[in-house]
Amino acid sequence: MQIGFIGLGHMGKALADNLLKAGHRLTVWNRSPEAAEELRAQGAAVAREPAEAFAGEVAISMLADDAATRAVILDSGALAAARPGLVHLGMATLSTDFVGELLERHRHHGIAYVAAPVFGRPDVAAAGQLNILAAGPAEAVARVQPLLDVLGGRTWPLGEDPLHAAAVKIAGNFMIASAIEAMGESAALAQGFGVEPGRLLEILTGTLFACPVYRNYGGMIAERRYEPAAFRLRLGLKDVGLALSAGQSRQVPLPFASVLRDNLLEAMAHGEGERDWTALADVARRRAGQD
Amino acid sequence: MQIGFIGLGHMGKALADNLLKAGHRLTVWNRSPEAAEELRAQGAAVAREPAEAFAGEVAISMLADDAATRAVILDSGALAAARPGLVHLGMATLSTDFVGELLERHRHHGIAYVAAPVFGRPDVAAAGQLNILAAGPAEAVARVQPLLDVLGGRTWPLGEDPLHAAAVKIAGNFMIASAIEAMGESAALAQGFGVEPGRLLEILTGTLFACPVYRNYGGMIAERRYEPAAFRLRLGLKDVGLALSAGQSRQVPLPFASVLRDNLLEAMAHGEGERDWTALADVARRRAGQD
Amino acid sequence: MQIGFIGLGHMGKALADNLLKAGHRLTVWNRSPEAAEELRAQGAAVAREPAEAFAGEVAISMLADDAATRAVILDSGALAAARPGLVHLGMATLSTDFVGELLERHRHHGIAYVAAPVFGRPDVAAAGQLNILAAGPAEAVARVQPLLDVLGGRTWPLGEDPLHAAAVKIAGNFMIASAIEAMGESAALAQGFGVEPGRLLEILTGTLFACPVYRNYGGMIAERRYEPAAFRLRLGLKDVGLALSAGQSRQVPLPFASVLRDNLLEAMAHGEGERDWTALADVARRRAGQD
Amino acid sequence: MQIGFIGLGHMGKALADNLLKAGHRLTVWNRSPEAAEELRAQGAAVAREPAEAFAGEVAISMLADDAATRAVILDSGALAAARPGLVHLGMATLSTDFVGELLERHRHHGIAYVAAPVFGRPDVAAAGQLNILAAGPAEAVARVQPLLDVLGGRTWPLGEDPLHAAAVKIAGNFMIASAIEAMGESAALAQGFGVEPGRLLEILTGTLFACPVYRNYGGMIAERRYEPAAFRLRLGLKDVGLALSAGQSRQVPLPFASVLRDNLLEAMAHGEGERDWTALADVARRRAGQD
Incomplete structure (x- = not known):
């Protein structure tokens, strides 16, 4: 063709x-x-x-x-x-x-x-x-x-309707970002009790969450291996923005996306825009005073 | 023995x-x-x-x-x-x-x-x-x-340290609740554009999120099949409370858990405490005026 | 001139x-x-x-x-x-x-x-x-x-720098919206215990919060008098959006503004865009099942 | 007597x-x-x-x-x-x-x-x-x-009903905490554009927010004068906890209180529990990378 x-x-x-x-x-x-x-x-x-x-x-x-x-x-x-x-x-x-x-x-x-x-x-x-x-x-x-x-x-x-494909793509990326945040907060919580985040994530991605998104990103979070970036954090912020603006256009509140936006902005403010978006997990650590 | x-x-x-x-x-x-x-x-x-x-x-x-x-x-x-x-x-x-x-x-x-x-x-x-x-x-x-x-x-x-097992269990349940909320918000977002939540979740749990938590709960959310309860919503609220109090004891902010708590309370206020905790997804729908 | x-x-x-x-x-x-x-x-x-x-x-x-x-x-x-x-x-x-x-x-x-x-x-x-x-x-x-x-x-x-005036104006409107939300949540909390929101707000705006923003808006919230609109809710959503985008441009997370945005969207989804933005208080009521 | x-x-x-x-x-x-x-x-x-x-x-x-x-x-x-x-x-x-x-x-x-x-x-x-x-x-x-x-x-x-007095007291403290957070976020937003927080707060507490809570706390935030503590931050966390548990008992979601709790925990994690609770404003600064 x-x-x-x-x-x-x-x-x-x-x-x-x-x-x-x-x-x-x-x-x-x-x-x-x-x-x-x-x-x-x-x-x-x-x-x-x-x-x-x-x-x-x-x-x-x-x-x-x-x-x-x-x-x-x-x-x-x-x-x-x-x-x-x-x-x-x-x-x-x-x-x-x-x-x-x-x-x-x-x-x-x-x-x-x-x-x-x-x-x-x-x-x-x-x-x-x-x-x-x-x-x-x-x-x-x-x-x-x-x-x-x-x-x-x-x-x-x-x-x-082409909008349907656009909406599903945006929703999927939002779900990935949510998975990263959930792992990041969980890792900080475990760390607070002295549990190695790597051990926590090994267990969870070996059982309930044995799927690609959690396994790949979980490994990066466990090792705090944010470079080289597989997907840059500032692009993650852009994608969460797409979810928020899609939600706004149809009047759908997305409180998880709002949390993601704030946390990604914090990461940006700390110079992590060019690192992998799993660096979002470091926001939870920073807020908990774990660094 | x-x-x-x-x-x-x-x-x-x-x-x-x-x-x-x-x-x-x-x-x-x-x-x-x-x-x-x-x-x-x-x-x-x-x-x-x-x-x-x-x-x-x-x-x-x-x-x-x-x-x-x-x-x-x-x-x-x-x-x-x-x-x-x-x-x-x-x-x-x-x-x-x-x-x-x-x-x-x-x-x-x-x-x-x-x-x-x-x-x-x-x-x-x-x-x-x-x-x-x-x-x-x-x-x-x-x-x-x-x-x-x-x-x-x-x-x-x-x-x-027995606390390590307790913390991992609590973190795991918090991650499940977060997955439910992420699916619920995504479903409401997709619905806002006319996409069947079932179609959205079929695609996502067939690809990026092909793991038990997402597949099982995704099916329930897609069909809005909240009864009989596999795990009652009011117990889910209790478990999110365990994450929040664990976080508080070690000074770990958990903004996703805070959102979950507010949304589970909304579900409780609307009489959904004895339904399955995937009914959390209906909070996103209600807030978006989709019912 | x-x-x-x-x-x-x-x-x-x-x-x-x-x-x-x-x-x-x-x-x-x-x-x-x-x-x-x-x-x-x-x-x-x-x-x-x-x-x-x-x-x-x-x-x-x-x-x-x-x-x-x-x-x-x-x-x-x-x-x-x-x-x-x-x-x-x-x-x-x-x-x-x-x-x-x-x-x-x-x-x-x-x-x-x-x-x-x-x-x-x-x-x-x-x-x-x-x-x-x-x-x-x-x-x-x-x-x-x-x-x-x-x-x-x-x-x-x-x-x-003209941006300074723009930023102060945006910050001020964001603070007004936050005051409305705080009153709305407090009113729902009081209502949950059987306290008339009007009595709560009379006390608070007669003591700690005896200033124009609280007194004027508090009265409207107490009476749920959202029409005619002094300032329309959909314009309030626009103004909160100005705060969020200003914050994003300087990488300042604004979690209160994020909550406001989600709640204003919920109000929009329920047809309240042309009412006064104090109708935001009804979102707290609705979520608590008080209507 | x-x-x-x-x-x-x-x-x-x-x-x-x-x-x-x-x-x-x-x-x-x-x-x-x-x-x-x-x-x-x-x-x-x-x-x-x-x-x-x-x-x-x-x-x-x-x-x-x-x-x-x-x-x-x-x-x-x-x-x-x-x-x-x-x-x-x-x-x-x-x-x-x-x-x-x-x-x-x-x-x-x-x-x-x-x-x-x-x-x-x-x-x-x-x-x-x-x-x-x-x-x-x-x-x-x-x-x-x-x-x-x-x-x-x-x-x-x-x-x-004595619960009414308890509920109004808790709601009032929650509104004070919300006012502090709103000022803190606004100050960080203004700072992001180079506006002195003191100037911002002077204007707002001289106009729309000319009431004791804003004037007193606004002055402390402007000067970042968190010691000696007028009211210690860890007691503020306790009081926000009272609002959250009161809300939970009557199934009233309080998303502002949830944000406050997370931010106060962050402040605690950074050793600010014994400072005045206006130190909450420094959380907004920290998250924006302004320190």
């Missing part, structure tokens, strides 16, 4: 690689050209402007956030230049408000938008094992399904 | 059954005599007073809470009557303050105390598959280890 | 009236023309575009929020058209981020910006008794001081 | 002084005898046991907390020894649960109990200017009213 691909960060690069390997023809665009040049070496065409990536059958975008997506997709004129019948597959994690705005703009230009945010890190993406949350017009989803099968290990269809 | 067993609620009954089946001689005591009579039919002796259960090599107690344990173990004179060399194996979930008091009283009477709270419901206990957190003097733990092997699927040793 | 005045809502109208009465020459602009026409009858000139209000010695703006100020001041081209040497006196309650952006834009056009948000309602404004928080370049503040003396009962100078 | 007086701490001493000056005959008891001896010099009789203070027409108790009151009043046998017709006037700040227990015990012994907790510090007590919250059987309150007129500047009658 002739595909435009916009946004070659760690995730985007891994996804684009897999599409090339699967035999698709790619036209790629990236803000900084180096990543695009690497893909040229693998056979991709390199677009000079985002709009060129909207000239094929499908355009895929995987940009950092609302602001980057606004700049590259909405303000660049790309939608106006899109080929009739094109499907835009948006894979970034975006606010529900902005997805609402995207939908309006796509409707205006007569372009189908499929939201397809993912669970998984770049290494999982490289292995083609992402969990993909897909929502959009049924016919458009069907068109991109072969691509989703290349990009992920499993697609979880969420119906026709 | 000659064992006294005190407290024949659902959990205690299942444990005592297994000890009898394993060939141990039991002298049982229970506040209401019916449960004790059932065990008499299985070959147990029935004590008229708690003190009689402290006449063997090991006394096991599995009472409802601090107050019941205080009444039956401390105020009954049982410790003063204990056979020299006896080991008291305390399996209830107790506050750390009260475990501290128990330790002092056992020291006073020269009795070894091993704390051995458990993770698992009565059906898991009946199957001999509990996870047991054991802490106490090494020699005493070694003496009761054969019993722990009968009672649980796995023993997690936590050293010589 | 020749003054442009932009934004003739309840507050702006009262301010403009007082300036006219004090003998100043006004050119007024308002989104909907009715309010401007009223002032024309009192001797004001009516501008057809916001830019015309920037043709005098001072331009005063009193718009609803960031978005209105952005549209009317920044996007209208008014700054580019400003008369050299003009001082812009911004009296609205704005986010600190947006004030930062305003400052940059004013610097770019070489226009002095003085932030002068106020404490007080329209009736206080009409009486010329507002408390005005003023910050900006010393010379510019000195130039507008005679106007501030007309508009308010007292000016509280806050130095040269 | 022949009065027994129990508890001669700072507050009790000031109250007993005033009763003596007003010509009443006092029999005083105190745990440590020095304070009693001082009053003997002023003409009081000194009791050897608490029971002796229950031999007159009225017994007044002003003890530190539930535990001290339990030990001195309930466990000492004083109630059993009380003179028939005696009225017990309890002026300490006590938990609602414990007041309930006191009521039961007084009923059992046929003694009238009037709850009369106060607002005001020892210096206010010495000046006879306390605000007294009085609740109990009408006839008993009438009997002690002349004493209340000596002890306080104003009595606020709260009906026949």
Whole structure:
């Protein structure tokens, strides 16, 4: 298939690689050209402007956030230049408000938008094992399904409304952050009684909480191994902000998210924005005077 | 082994059954005599007073809470009557303050105390598959280890200080409550966008959160199936209270536990104390005006 | 003095009236023309575009929020058209981020910006008794001081940085919201014991809390008299949001503001957005099952 | 009148002084005898046991907390020894649960109990200017009213149920703590923008919040003058605990009290338990990395 691909960060690069390997023809665009040049070496065409990536059958975008997506997709004129019948597959994690705005703009230009945010890190993406949350017009989803099968290990269809996929992605990240906080507070509580946090978390992630999120993050918390960051704390703050603003738009109080926001801000104030977001656990320690 | 067993609620009954089946001689005591009579039919002796259960090599107690344990173990004179060399194996979930008091009283009477709270419901206990957190003097733990092997699927040793086992048990329950709240808030968030909570939780417990706590409780939340209660909400409030008071005694702020307490109180105020503690999820719904 | 005045809502109208009465020459602009026409009858000139209000010695703006100020001041081209040497006196309650952006834009056009948000309602404004928080370049503040003396009962100078005035205004509103919440929770607590909230608040506002905020709002809470709204709850949510975003920009956790936000959202979800923000007190009642 | 007086701490001493000056005959008891001896010099009789203070027409108790009151009043046998017709006037700040227990015990012994907790510090007590919250059987309150007129500047009658006075006292202290926290968070927010907290608080306590609680505490926060303690932070934690347990007993969520508890625990963990409870404001600073 002739595909435009916009946004070659760690995730985007891994996804684009897999599409090339699967035999698709790619036209790629990236803000900084180096990543695009690497893909040229693998056979991709390199677009000079985002709009060129909207000239094929499908355009895929995987940009950092609302602001980057606004700049590259909405303000660049790309939608106006899109080929009739094109499907835009948006894979970034975006606010529900902005997805609402995207939908309006796509409707205006007569372009189908499929939201397809993912669970998984770049290494999982490289292995083609992402969990993909897909929502959009049924016919458009069907068109991109072969691509989703290349990009992920499993697609979880969420119906026709792209907001549904956006909301599930945001809720999932909020649940991960909550799990980190719960482990962090528990570790500080145990520590208060002289129990090694590592022992506490070994027991809990070996029994009740024997699932990836708790095992991976629990190990980092136990060892206070916050660098290198698997996911930076300041991005965690951004994601908790997405949950809060999604909740606000539908008048859903989220008290756990409010606690997370305050604690992540405390971590930021203590210079931990670039460390892994499991450093959130150190906030509970600091507050308890354990450092 | 000659064992006294005190407290024949659902959990205690299942444990005592297994000890009898394993060939141990039991002298049982229970506040209401019916449960004790059932065990008499299985070959147990029935004590008229708690003190009689402290006449063997090991006394096991599995009472409802601090107050019941205080009444039956401390105020009954049982410790003063204990056979020299006896080991008291305390399996209830107790506050750390009260475990501290128990330790002092056992020291006073020269009795070894091993704390051995458990993770698992009565059906898991009946199957001999509990996870047991054991802490106490090494020699005493070694003496009761054969019993722990009968009672649980796995023993997690936590050293010589019984408070460590108490703290880990409390931290574990707090983490379960936090998981329920995180799912409840996420479900309300998703619902705000028209996403079926069941679909959200199916995806999350099928991927990032594929572990027993999330799968079991997630199913109940998705179906709003809060009756019959697997664990009553008012007991959940008690357990969150144990986390808060443990934290207070060591000056560890636990903001998630504070949110849980407020929300559980709201549920109590709305008559949900006897429903399953996953009814906590309905607090998030109510606050969002979704009912 | 020749003054442009932009934004003739309840507050702006009262301010403009007082300036006219004090003998100043006004050119007024308002989104909907009715309010401007009223002032024309009192001797004001009516501008057809916001830019015309920037043709005098001072331009005063009193718009609803960031978005209105952005549209009317920044996007209208008014700054580019400003008369050299003009001082812009911004009296609205704005986010600190947006004030930062305003400052940059004013610097770019070489226009002095003085932030002068106020404490007080329209009736206080009409009486010329507002408390005005003023910050900006010393010379510019000195130039507008005679106007501030007309508009308010007292000016509280806050130095040269307009952000200081914005931050104090936001902090003050946050403190009012906190006082309302504290009264609401206390009223629910007292009610739980059968104490009339009105009696509780009569005692407290007659002793420890004998100041205007508590007395006025306490009376409304005691009587649950939320209509007509003195200040609408949805605007209160906006103002708490200003505190949270100001805190986020400087990495200051504000846990009380987080609680306020969640509770205001609950009130919104129950249809109370247009009632007075003291209706926040009903959230505490609802959560306690007192309705 | 022949009065027994129990508890001669700072507050009790000031109250007993005033009763003596007003010509009443006092029999005083105190745990440590020095304070009693001082009053003997002023003409009081000194009791050897608490029971002796229950031999007159009225017994007044002003003890530190539930535990001290339990030990001195309930466990000492004083109630059993009380003179028939005696009225017990309890002026300490006590938990609602414990007041309930006191009521039961007084009923059992046929003694009238009037709850009369106060607002005001020892210096206010010495000046006879306390605000007294009085609740109990009408006839008993009438009997002690002349004493209340000596002890306080104003009595606020709260009906026949002593729990009402206890609840109002607890709610009032909770509102003070909330005011301190609101000022502390606001100060940290302002500081984040470079505004002197002293300037912020000068403005707010000079306008919207011109009442004693804000002015007194605001000054201490502005100067970070936490020693000598006017009211120790660890007692503040105790009082917030009274609000939380009162709320729990009536199923009233108090999210502000939950935040206060967590923050006071953080202060305790950092060694600030003996400083004034306005040191709570430093928690907001610490979390924002402002130290």
